Amino acid sequence: MGRRSATSATSPRTRPASPSGSSRKSDAHRAQPPAPPPPFPGTAGPRRLPQHRVTVVDSQPTAGGGVLVVVTGSLAVDNAFDKPLQFTGAFNLQPIPGQPGGFFVHNHVFRLILA
Incomplete structure (x- = not known):
């Protein structure tokens, strides 16, 4: 039998990185980290997701086996619940035909509430 090199005996997942860094095909296609989201229009700084509390x-x-749901609560950016924004929401859930227990949002x- 012929002599095998160390490179051919290792799997592609355990193969060491090449000395030049990005000469391997897999290095060229490696995913880059996502860019930070743009700021809200007219504001400075990164976009922040609000936290919510349903009260x-x-x-x-409703007719046809649906359910009318009304929700009230508060929203806070950066967990600032000392300055909450109040909200209310209403939606109509209707059953999905052919899917027992399944619903979709109809409205x-x-x-x-900005006071």
């Missing part, structure tokens, strides 16, 4: 959920059945109304 009340009211629901009642949705969301209102941010």
